[in-house]
Amino acid sequence: MLIKEKSAQAKEILKELHIDTWITFVRESQINGDPILPFLAEADLTWHSAFIINRDGSSQAIVGLYDQKTVEDTGVWDNVIGFVEGIGEPFKNYIKQLNPATIALNYSVGSEICDGLTHGMYLTMMELLSEIGLADRVVSAEKIVSALHERKSPSELANLRLAIRHTEEIFDMVARFIKPGMTEREIADFMKTETKRRGLDLAWEPMVCPAVFSGPETAGAHYNPTGKKVERGHILNMDFGVRVNGYCSDMQRTFYILKEDETKAPPDVQKGFDTIVTAIEEARQAMFPGGEGIAIDAVAREAVLKNGYEEFPHALGHQVGRFSHDGTAILGPAWEKYAEKPFRKLEENMVFTLEPRLTVKGRGTATIEEMVLITDKDAQFLSHPQTELIYIL
């Protein structure tokens, strides 16, 4: 189903970009798998394997003999060749005959998700193309691969919505579970157990999914839950996601642990939290197809700065899909590590996170992460946005 949707989409994208031929080239994909592979094949590939889709709508797969039948079964390839000794001859024969003006390969300086071709495999491909005089036809497939990841199909959106719903339910459950004195680790274990009970996978590595940070002076992000205890008067924040049918959620929530004499959060905590809520809503309202991520990031960054907080040391948001960090376009500042990503145009059916953060001194980190969908004219929440602190009594 996914492979049918995506191989059809790929042919349209090749037309749109005026690229003749797109080649995904992998070997031993359990070891070095191109992140595009789930759109092309259902199983891992063992020997050198080439998946070739052309602008004229034709397609060809060339794989090791033992992978031939599994690849044929997907039903999307005009023809599947299974070789025994090596891919060289069948590959060169096919491409020579095809004689494409442009050949796109999966490499990219600026986008990791479009950079599935290893350097050794690049060298092998260039050698094969040189032998038939076509090496100078090679271009980066970055735009093809980006679009395939970014333009979510109906079935992809359905799975993303399902992942978000599970995540919200687990956040609701853990909110009732947390008590002062519990450790970050106990809270994380509860969420992992509930995820497993539902038959789901975590959206990223278990060591930091969920990430749970209690109070001030934590690592802040990407760090494993510790034995640190939940204390009254502190902020607790979490970063969590699940994977449903291959699609991820990625969300954060902020909790406040009331002191025994408090009925609501003190002004410093409330102000920090409200600043985050406002930053997210203002950023969402600034989003539209055709806009640039750098401008959206600036809106949220400014909302945080103008309230007297330090700016967050990361992008406002990223895309989500088969990976919790998906796609190329990002909502971020013009920092070296983001390359051209903040300047890519937003498109309909992209799914982004919005996740500003700030430090409330002596209390902890206020941070929310919502997920939004770009429509034909604006951005709509896929998650139910957090607008009030979750109180722990």
Next chain:
Amino acid sequence: MLIKEKSAQAKEILKELHIDTWITFVRESQINGDPILPFLAEADLTWHSAFIINRDGSSQAIVGLYDQKTVEDTGVWDNVIGFVEGIGEPFKNYIKQLNPATIALNYSVGSEICDGLTHGMYLTMMELLSEIGLADRVVSAEKIVSALHERKSPSELANLRLAIRHTEEIFDMVARFIKPGMTEREIADFMKTETKRRGLDLAWEPMVCPAVFSGPETAGAHYNPTGKKVERGHILNMDFGVRVNGYCSDMQRTFYILKEDETKAPPDVQKGFDTIVTAIEEARQAMFPGGEGIAIDAVAREAVLKNGYEEFPHALGHQVGRFSHDGTAILGPAWEKYAEKPFRKLEENMVFTLEPRLTVKGRGTATIEEMVLITDKDAQFLSHPQTELIYIL
């Protein structure tokens, strides 16, 4: 533990190979992870990350700010820099100061496990090194990465032995479970359930782990179990492995389903099976540190051919470790797809499979896969070798 063992081993290997500096360079490792990463870091990395080990015993990691603490916690790095905007400046400053004569990067035409650097990241690295005039110092790290994967440490061997023991127990259980009339899929489901019950992962993709082939005219390998039924007078063969603490087994067993009037296999089945047993034993006896895989493959291939069977269309054996296909050296013929792998010398503490196969006409595929360890003088079975057909009544 593993990271401590392997980073120490890396320093020794750099001395042995006379290479000054080895750099592993990754970003968003949940998307494109270098297969060497588990030897260097416990968690996925988000932004551009460089893990640098030097022949003089010094080391340096340069990672995104949020990954700094997790990387520091491994305790093997002299220093860990956490950047915010980009890796360029801290990386160039460090390498310029270091001024290594050779800089090894993880790319390889001939070995997928040594080819973890994507082409986009290669271009980025070369640009950074050009800016400080060191681009001409770059060499392939193939020999470093191969040796790290291939020379199993005591803890790695302990985990491999454990994975083999579980696999043998599950084969024993399924032998009692199989009855004529069952489908390949039912048999596979039983083994998957038992693996899960033991809290283990499958060694490779669930779709084909186990692979179960009943009777003649099957896909033969790498294909998912079907609704085909087990029939009397047929051979059944399976390919299966589990992963224990990150380490894999990879084993095959051959079963014969007795006809109602049979008390033992007919001569054609027995001859095919015995040929495989002999091929494995003769190959094992030919193995020693310093030998070449091509010669070992030839021994088993000849044992099959001289008994009148067609030769098997794959290598006799591969290494096993964190992946079911691990390392570079292979026991295989000089076919294009195997590149230089069959000519690499065997070394102490390598772990190989031995897996010849042949077709018994009208009966099915006879194939056994054992696992052996290269010692200081020979090769010893890690698995309990199958020497008799497993009969299904």
